[in-house]
Amino acid sequence: MKNTPATDLAPVAKRPTPSGGFQAWLPRLVLAPSVAISLFFVYGFMLWTFVLSLTSSRMLPSYDFVGFGQYARLMQNERWWVASTNLMIFGVLFVVICLAIGALLAILLDQKIRQEGALRTIYLYPMALSFIVTGVVWKWLLNPQLGIQAMVQSWGFESFRFDWITDPDMAIYTLVIAAVWQASGFVMALFLAGLRGIDDSIIKAAQLDGASLPRIYLRVVMPCLRPVVFSAVMILAHIAIKSFDLVVALTGGGPGYATDLPATFMYAHAFTRAQIGLGSASAMLMLGGVLAILIPYLYSELRSRKHG
């Protein structure tokens, strides 16, 4: 019998081939709950949300199918377009500025700096905070009456204005500031790890050729860091699409719905505005957005695994 029950194993002290029988199934048995969880809670739920997005559900899920009607409504929903446009602005600025600051700080820190450890710790600590804490702090700093604006005005610059958080056209940029504050140190850490992994002899060779330091970084070092840039972009874009807590804490989506993002749009419609069908459709579009950046990433990861 191949499938020996577990109790039979006990008296046999040293079986010659324990890899057969029950032991061979044990790893699969151990993995089974996780696979089941993943199939149900990840794949099943995605499918379930998709099904809900095809229904007219409002307060409670109902299974009255209306085809792609909710998606059509979404496309005509002005607030959804504001949220999507905001995600574009926020996402692009957040990723680009984080990359620029992260790369700059990593390169500067790589110049045999005293106290490098302390500086690194300071640059990175915001990443340990909750986005809610970040939002609460920056809301305070950006408060026109008591925050940075008031402080600079009290220094004598009476005409200084920094009231973006109350300005519907500028509020989206306050999200960028707070998110960059939180995540750019992390990008610095990624780049620094990448820089430390580069073979010194390449840089030495370029120096012997008479290349200047900025030129070496631009032409020799940066191309070596392409995988790091790629990973950083993936991770940052992912953070941007999922951004929910920061908006809730910093602007509450306002003024009006000027700083809505798809994540807050989805939550508002599914949980507070009794628009489950519409909320589900917006969640599916968010998933589509993540897949659009994820699939090229996984593809290149798998390819480099096979080659390396």
Place this chain on the structure above:
Amino acid sequence: MANVIRRQTPAARLSRGLLYGVLILAALFYILPLVVMLMTSVKPLSEISAGSLLSLPQNPTLAPWTKAWGEACTGMRCDGVGGYFWNSFAIVIPAVLISTTIGALNGYALTKWRFKGSELVFALMLFGCFIPFQVVLLPMAQTLGWLGISSSRAGLILVHVVFGIAFTTLFFRNFYVGIPNELVSAAKLDGAGFFRIFWRILLPVSAPIIVVSVIWQFTQIWNDFLFGVAFSAHNTQPVTVALNNLVNTSTGVREYNVDMAAAMIAALPTLVVYVLAGKYFVRGLTAGSVKG
């Protein structure tokens, strides 16, 4: 090497100074919000409206902290964030322990007991790291209702375990791939079983990755807001939700010092973890994103 005298030209000294200048400016950008938060949290309200962000507290007081902890209003109730702080611990500790244990066993099974399709199983689970959670919120709410644990701590623990094991499995799998197979094969030949090999050979060398996994899960779950706000009731809220409610409760005078004290309270556990084990924190963040 030893007797090279470092003589710097003025230009070199200038660029060195510039370098440190930029680095220190950057450090100020990151540290000042924390400094302002801390200083504001110990100022009386009168000093806040009279002074500016960076003015040092004249009469430091812990009253805002005690108020934030035990009396401030978070929505309908006015009993501070203290209770929610312990709520967060009651959710985080079991969720971290369970998800790390499952991740360790998964990673072990996936690397040391490979079978046909084990790579596919891994890829299948890995996808859970990447989905936007909005796509699971509504079905999760309904499922928690069916299980009879909606708005309970048990429900939140379940949610965090379910969506945490993708990460913990990734950590342990990538770590165990690097552990040589020879010892495991020898133990198998000696007749040692699945759990015995794990206990005797893998677990003793797993300390670093256990720390990475625990820290990652701790910060993720402690800092979570989305699941907390969607799946909790007023008495089971985690501290992030309570903090947000406290800041947005609009009754009476805005007490910014209490807001900042509450934010500090919510931030402290993860900050302490970061200060004590920053190296492992970074390793968790960069796991899989920088290939060695």
